[in-house]
Amino acid sequence: MQKSNRFGKQLRTLLLKEIQLEWRARYVLNGVLLYLVSSIFVIYLSFQLNGVSIEPVVWNILFWIVQLFTAFNIVAKSFFQERYNRFFYYYTLFSPEVLIISKIIYNTLLMAGIGLLGMLVFVVIMGNPIQDIAGFLICLVSASVGFSSTLTMVSGIASKAGNNTTLLAILGFPVILPLLLMTLRLSKNAIDGLDFSLQADKLLVIWAINLLTTALATLLFPYIWRS
Numbered sequence: 001m002q003k004s005n006r007f008g009k010q011l012r013t014l015l016l017k018e019i020q021l022e023w024r025a026r027y028v029l030n031g032v033l034l035y036l037v038s039s040i041f042v043i044y045l046s047f048q049l050n051g052v053s054i055e056p057v058v059w060n061i062l063f064w065i066v067q068l069f070t071a072f073n074i075v076a077k078s079f080f081q082e083r084y085n086r087f088f089y090y091y092t093l094f095s096p097e098v099l100i101i102s103k104i105i106y107n108t109l110l111m112a113g114i115g116l117l118g119m120l121v122f123v124v125i126m127g128n129p130i131q132d133i134a135g136f137l138i139c140l141v142s143a144s145v146g147f148s149s150t151l152t153m154v155s156g157i158a159s160k161a162g163n164n165t166t167l168l169a170i171l172g173f174p175v176i177l178p179l180l181l182m183t184l185r186l187s188k189n190a191i192d193g194l195d196f197s198l199q200a201d202k203l204l205v206i207w208a209i210n211l212l213t214t215a216l217a218t219l220l221f222p223y224i225w226r227s
Helices: 002-024 026-049 056-075 084-093 096-126 131-159 163-192 196-226
Strands: none
Touching: 002 026, 002 096, 026 056, 026 096, 056 096, 056 131, 056 163, 096 131, 096 196, 131 163, 131 196, 163 196
16 A cells, blocks of 8 residues: 555656646647647648648548657657656656656647647648547547557667667657557548447557557566666
8 A cells, every 4th residue: 555655656746747847848849739730731731732622531641640740759758858867866766667657648648638639720720521529539549548658668768779769760660550550440430430339349459559568668667777
């Protein structure tokens, strides 16, 4: 019981720290938001100038491409913005498990929020082809968990290689590809208005990937931490 209370207290402390750091360096978040909105607007202009209507399947693909690259931009700073000396300070206060879990939770909340904003901008600028809004939102939240857990783990590995963003992309994309493919299928079904209860198998696969990557991050990060 005491250990559980200590874990919860450390988790709250680290989440509060992440929020404070984000607020102090909010220009980074503003840059990500600018990237998100400008990318969607450029896509819209590309179709408008050529007089081509945006089909639902194209809408879906473009949405997740923008979300994927936004996720790389957001989660890359999980460890890259941490100073090397700060890790020694964390080492004396927190366990590695609570540190990685706090970053995954924070990145999940951030990804879900930006994902909802991206969806809103897509709908306003490029129209709304989604027939099952609730199913699409469930897919969006599930994908946010998967993106954050996978990329947070990879960001921790890349930070030990001198904050190499190239390494983040090389390691992250093959790991995240199965999740992305399953997410595309699930969201396409939501756009087509298929009964979401029939898509339970795909949702279970996404959450199985999420749990696997979170468990791997929790198990592997202590070894990265000690190095």
